[in-house]
Amino acid sequence: MSPSAAFGLLLLHSVLWSIASAYTIDASCNANLDFVKNMVAAGFGLVQSAYDAVAVQDINNVDDEVKDLMKWLFTPSENYELAQAELARVYNRINDWAQEGDSAFPNVEFYCDTNRFEKRTITEQGQPAEVVWVDKVMSPPGSGQAKRHMAIVRGVNGGSYNPEEECKKFGVSRHMSDWGKQATLAITMNMPSTTQIQICPWFLDYVNEKAFKDSHSWKTWGVGKVARLVKLKERILERDFTMADTIFLFDKLIAHELAHAHNDRIIDVGDWEGYGWRNCLRIAQVEANEVRSEDRSAWVLGPYSNADSFALFASAINARGQGFRFYEDGTVDKPDVAGPSK
Ligand SMILES: [Zn+2]
Secondary structure, three states: OOOHHHHHHHHHHHHHHHHHEEEEOOOHHHHHHHHHHHHHHHHHHHHHHHHHHOOOOOOHHHOOHHHHHHHOOOOOOHHHHHHHHHHHHHHHHHHOOOOOOOOOOOOOEEEEOOOOOEEEEEEOOOOOEEEEEEEEEOOOOOOOHHHHOEEEOOOOOOOOOOOHHOOOOOOOHHOOOOOOOOOOOOOEEEEEOOOOEEEEHHHHHHHHHOOOOOOOOOOOOHHHHHHHHHHHOOEEEOOOHHHHOOOOOHHHHHHHHHHHOOOOOOOOHHHHHHHHHHHHHHHHHOHHHHHOOOHHHHOOOOOOOHHHHHHHHHHHHHHHHHHOOOOOOEEEOOOOOOOOOO
């Protein structure tokens, strides 16, 4: 490519970027605006840190602690070049949206209530064919029966699901049947032209109730508060969660949702079984068998398909930058900031 052609492409890219790439925070978040703004910005910050850590020319220049995190979460076989390429690709895409803007066509929109949805019956040849949940702002009534152009909330299997129900607090979502008491904090919905990240209203109520001001301090979100949040104290640190899961919990939540954005191929591998440090380590074990194919049926779902693997890596990289040290079993040494303490 000639230098002038390269320059032309670069210019085109930057012009498009300035018009199109942004996220917006919907007015439904106004009641908790500071908290949401901080959380979203911090979530993008985790992703940026992770990108910076892996996007180096030579894998030999990647720090050993960073390599360990790559190994545990993505590549037990130590295929660092693949991990580097996959991680950089995913994080770089998210970095493109990291600007808050007032674009009419944002890449990612954050919502704090579900009022924009309504239930609608789709008719085909005059007969009711399907009941769907539709974003009534994006697809006003009468905007046509062309289903593929409507902002329908799709579930994993293609069916439409009810975002209000999905977002409820404990044990009500269809995902939750076997867990009974798991809680959905946020949902990502890839629409035809945008991605909506729904922050669940009950969670924001909880934040208010507990007067949490700070979304991203590891001190604010210590293990005890996380335990109260999910009301599963006996499980915390014993079975399902580790210290590594609690650090930057809500910034990590945003990083997790961003991994799903505009990308139906990054999912929660095994639904709830895709969450948390221990599950991510287990999922990493199938990395060697990962098959990349345009044909969904040929997927072997491994760590590069799992949103929480990307979120946990980003969180760990950021925490490491603040002096934490991570171990393979998910325990974490805190930075020695206030003298000796346990
Ligand atoms: Zn997810």
